[in-house]
Amino acid sequence: MNIMLFAPELFLLLGALIVFLLSLSDDHNSARNVALAAGLGALILSAGGMNRGGLMFGGAYNVDLFSQLFKIMITGGLTAVLIFGGKHRGIEKRVRPEYYLCLILSTLGLVMLVSSVDLVAIFVSLELSSFSLYLMLPMRSTEHGLRIQMEAGIKYMLFGVMATGIMLFGMSYVFGLTGSTSLAAITAKLPTLVHEPAAVVGIVMILCVFMFKLAIFPFHFWVSDAYEGGANETTAFLATVPKLAGVAMLIRIVNLINPSEAIINFLAILAVCSMFYGNLCALRQKDFKRMMGFSAVAHAGFVLLGILTFKEAGYATSIYYILGYLVMNLACFMVICKVSKSGENVPIAGLAGLYKRSPLLAFTMGLSMFALAGIPPFAGFMGEFLLLAGALQAGHLTVVILGALNAAIAIYYYLSVVKVTYCNEPEADTGPIRVDIGTRAVSLILITAIIFIGVYPSSLLDMASAALRLAF
Amino acid sequence: MDFLILNKGFPILSVLIFLPLAGAFIAMFLSGDKVSRVWALIVTTLNAIISLPLYSAFNSSSYKFQFAEHQAWIPQWNINYTLGLDGISLLLVLLTTIIMPLCILASWRYIAKRVKTFMICMLVLETTMLGVFAALDFILFYIMWEAMLIPMYMLIAIWGGPRKVYASTKFFIYTLAGSVMLLVAIIALYLHSTPHTFSIPMLMGQPYSTTFQVLIFLAFFVAFAVKVPMFPVHTWLPAAHVEAPTAGSVILASILLKMGTYGLLRFCLPMTPQATMTFMPYILWLSVAGILYGGFTALAQHDMKKLIAYSSVGHMGFVTLGIFVLNFRGMEGAILQMINHGVTTGALFLCVGMIYERTHSRELATATGVGKYMPVFVTFFAIFSLSSFAFPGTNSFIGEFLVLAGGFAKHKLVTAAAIPGAILAAAYMLRMLQRVIWGGVNNPSHDGLLDLNTREIVTLAPFLVFVFWIGLAPGPFLSVMHSTVHHLLAQVNAGVAHPALACLP
Numbered sequence A: 001m002n003i004m005l006f007a008p009e010l011f012l013l014l015g016a017l018i019v020f021l022l023s024l025s026d027d028h029n030s031a032r033n034v035a036l037a038a039g040l041g042a043l044i045l046s047a048g049g050m051n052r053g054g055l056m057f058g059g060a061y062n063v064d065l066f067s068q069l070f071k072i073m074i075t076g077g078l079t080a081v082l083i084f085g086g087k088h089r090g091i092e093k094r095v096r097p098e099y100y101l102c103l104i105l106s107t108l109g110l111v112m113l114v115s116s117v118d119l120v121a122i123f124v125s126l127e128l129s130s131f132s133l134y135l136m137l138p139m140r141s142t143e144h145g146l147r148i149q150m151e152a153g154i155k156y157m158l159f160g161v162m163a164t165g166i167m168l169f170g171m172s173y174v175f176g177l178t179g180s181t182s183l184a185a186i187t188a189k190l191p192t193l194v195h196e197p198a199a200v201v202g203i204v205m206i207l208c209v210f211m212f213k214l215a216i217f218p219f220h221f222w223v224s225d226a227y228e229g230g231a232n233e234t235t236a237f238l239a240t241v242p243k244l245a246g247v248a249m250l251i252r253i254v255n256l257i258n259p260s261e262a263i264i265n266f267l268a269i270l271a272v273c274s275m276f277y278g279n280l281c282a283l284r285q286k287d288f289k290r291m292m293g294f295s296a297v298a299h300a301g302f303v304l305l306g307i308l309t310f311k312e313a314g315y316a317t318s319i320y321y322i323l324g325y326l327v328m329n330l331a332c333f334m335v336i337c338k339v340s341k342s343g344e345n346v347p348i349a350g351l352a353g354l355y356k357r358s359p360l361l362a363f364t365m366g367l368s369m370f371a372l373a374g375i376p377p378f379a380g381f382m383g384e385f386l387l388l389a390g391a392l393q394a395g396h397l398t399v400v401i402l403g404a405l406n407a408a409i410a411i412y413y414y415l416s417v418v419k420v421t422y423c424n425e426p427e428a429d430t431g432p433i434r435v436d437i438g439t440r441a442v443s444l445i446l447i448t449a450i451i452f453i454g455v456y457p458s459s460l461l462d463m464a465s466a467a468l469r470l471a472f
Numbered sequence B: 001m002d003f004l005i006l007n008k009g010f011p012i013l014s015v016l017i018f019l020p021l022a023g024a025f026i027a028m029f030l031s032g033d034k035v036s037r038v039w040a041l042i043v044t045t046l047n048a049i050i051s052l053p054l055y056s057a058f059n060s061s062s063y064k065f066q067f068a069e070h071q072a073w074i075p076q077w078n079i080n081y082t083l084g085l086d087g088i089s090l091l092l093v094l095l096t097t098i099i100m101p102l103c104i105l106a107s108w109r110y111i112a113k114r115v116k117t118f119m120i121c122m123l124v125l126e127t128t129m130l131g132v133f134a135a136l137d138f139i140l141f142y143i144m145w146e147a148m149l150i151p152m153y154m155l156i157a158i159w160g161g162p163r164k165v166y167a168s169t170k171f172f173i174y175t176l177a178g179s180v181m182l183l184v185a186i187i188a189l190y191l192h193s194t195p196h197t198f199s200i201p202m203l204m205g206q207p208y209s210t211t212f213q214v215l216i217f218l219a220f221f222v223a224f225a226v227k228v229p230m231f232p233v234h235t236w237l238p239a240a241h242v243e244a245p246t247a248g249s250v251i252l253a254s255i256l257l258k259m260g261t262y263g264l265l266r267f268c269l270p271m272t273p274q275a276t277m278t279f280m281p282y283i284l285w286l287s288v289a290g291i292l293y294g295g296f297t298a299l300a301q302h303d304m305k306k307l308i309a310y311s312s313v314g315h316m317g318f319v320t321l322g323i324f325v326l327n328f329r330g331m332e333g334a335i336l337q338m339i340n341h342g343v344t345t346g347a348l349f350l351c352v353g354m355i356y357e358r359t360h361s362r363e364l365a366t367a368t369g370v371g372k373y374m375p376v377f378v379t380f381f382a383i384f385s386l387s388s389f390a391f392p393g394t395n396s397f398i399g400e401f402l403v404l405a406g407g408f409a410k411h412k413l414v415t416a417a418a419i420p421g422a423i424l425a426a427a428y429m430l431r432m433l434q435r436v437i438w439g440g441v442n443n444p445s446h447d448g449l450l451d452l453n454t455r456e457i458v459t460l461a462p463f464l465v466f467v468f469w470i471g472l473a474p475g476p477f478l479s480v481m482h483s484t485v486h487h488l489l490a491q492v493n494a495g496v497a498h499p500a501l502a503c504l505p
Helices: A003-022 A028-048 A065-085 A093-115 A119-139 A148-178 A183-193 A197-214 A223-229 A232-238 A241-254 A261-282 A288-307 A312-339 A359-372 A379-393 A397-423 A437-455 A458-471 B012-027 B033-057 B087-110 B115-134 B138-147 B149-159 B164-192 B210-227 B236-243 B246-271 B273-299 B304-324 B328-359 B375-388 B395-410 B412-437 B454-472 B475-479 B482-497
Strands: A054-056 A061-063 B004-006 B065-074 B079-085
Touching (some): A065 A312, A065 A437, A148 A223, A232 A241, A241 A312, A288 A312, B012 B079, B012 B087, B012 B115, B033 B065, B033 B087, B079 B115, B164 B210, B246 B273, B246 B482, B328 B395, B328 B482, B375 B454
Parallel strands (some): B004 B065
């Protein structure tokens, strides 16, 4: 067994242990620095090990280009969140070291999840990541008398545990029918069980938990409350990084089954419902994070468009799309973290006059909003276009038309954020926002990435396709 | 690729498109209002100078796309970076590059806050507009088409009038909603073409079934009709025009509206000829409705900008009329009228902007009788107004005459119905002109009103030159489009006559 294959995970684990020791004291600054170092180190290690591959732990753990790509995105997301989170003022001061611990452990769980090719390994990594997240949500500072985070935490946990339960139920069916927990063995046996409804039901039940992570309708009920209740830094993480693993696992699990009319229609209906539900609800929101929660539901619907083609090109587009989504969401949550003075929620109206308070943040916000709305030449448009083109090629004309209509609905709420940012004057009691060097750097990287991903998708698509060919 | 005449040497179209973008990028690092203004003027003027050789180097005897550039972009979907100009787009590109520096000049004083951002928006806007006219790949076209909304939205939303938020949001949503189905249609065309391609010339003349053509035509038509704007989807235009700053109004009228008719010419006619024939009568009547509606509404306006905005609806009605009579005269007239409208209406918006800078009102009532104080201004204003209602000797006369001549040759009733529009145009323009120059006995006092300064005269003079040049000697403008128009009509006729054997590009 080559230890280097497991290096990013080991590095994160090491970081988690050091943060654990530091959490015995009250030194939250060094805890943060260690967490940042762990994230950065894991990012470098997974990028360096991009072309390595091999099976580990008795075939339960598969390191290949597919998993490495997702590991780069996940650890990159963690690093960005830690940098622009700054001192994490939104988190209760006495639990900050523990917060960093949970953050690293949650990332570790996600990093392991994308490599897991065994039902048990999937379950263990998923729970490692989810339980850390359950803890992170209520760690929000109570300085302002906020109790909303408790509701968010409980809601997220109840829904999450429920989804996990459904997944376990599904796994038991699949195990019972195939006699194995290894995905490779299951793939080999499943085609003989096409006419077995229990197999389809089992797989769909496993899918539920990842749809829950992605907040696809009707597994979305937690999303707006959890986004609103979590600290800005927590939501920035919750809204971006777990979604990556969600897409990776959706692709892995969906790939197990032969597409039947029923499954495709099921996914298509979920996709359309997610888009409409998310976009229509987002129209009415006043709180920025809540709006982004509903926008996440709509975008998750778009991701499904790639998956329901059941083709390698479609999966590759979904990966490309979620990469763009990661970058766009990180950009706008970064702005929110900086605009919020002491960790309070930012209403959309609170962005008024941002162009004067910080031109860079305003530009980042404007760009990411246009990108999320699918206006070219940014990442959101190219992803949306490729997904629609792929779905139309697979013959889903109705879904494509409804998806295109959604682009027109969505523009309204994204545009209203741009309007507030650029056209309204700042409120009297607000001054300029100081943006530290690290955040500036992250901001420039994100802006460049949003444009680059949108203008030059071919190499990224090639890489995603190559990864999929190797993985399946 | 025999429909392209590749440009081996200096990539002039890429330079034209990306020079303003590079200029906008550099402008981000400049400080000071004056510096930004001068920088934007330098970049747009340079672009205009670079674009001039296009005219002399253009081979007007060929209908092929010239100065072409071709580069693979997204090979997975056979999307390419393809640029090229034919007789139609050449004139529109030149119109764009020449109008931009004049718009910067017109905003010299008018824009007082956030000058740097304004100039960046203008430069980005120039990139996207030139991209729309030069793109020969459908995805490239769509990207430029949509990306243009961002700077235009900013122009209206930040520097606009009192109802800027309403106007800018309406503009954005109207245009975006119009073009969402365009994207679906583009993908559908790709999937129905053999080989699968997004290349605009290669999508022409493919043997699509009639039903498919009808659906594609409708998707295209909605997108382009909103942009033109055709009656009854014109309602965003008056709002956007009234609230936009002067330069925004000029660009809207002169260039953005042309994109709609350009789209009809470039895509609807050659790609879906049968559907074009099916819908032609309805579109002709819609054009007539636009001409009459625009005329009557303009007659009732008290706001000068609104008046000119509604006159645009009428003028663009003539353009769509000329396009859809589908004969040589009508189409040449329509294309020339696109340029004319750009020149004349652009100049009229500049004139109104100049009054607004002095009186801070666009109301006709407060601008009455300025002729006594601003003789130079009213001279310009009168000539542009005459041009607007197609007075002989001015540019619009040639365009409108050709359109009507083409129209009478084919659909006498429809064209006769459009004639009152020409009379209405004279009525509303002369009404405005009378008020502005002389007014009545109870004119508001205009003490201290200054006449045009040199910068303003320099801004308006090029428009004046084009008004008379096209009006008295339209040859140079018409000659470049002859072969393109012939070819386009041949494509339509072939597509109608032999649906399955339609001529390849």
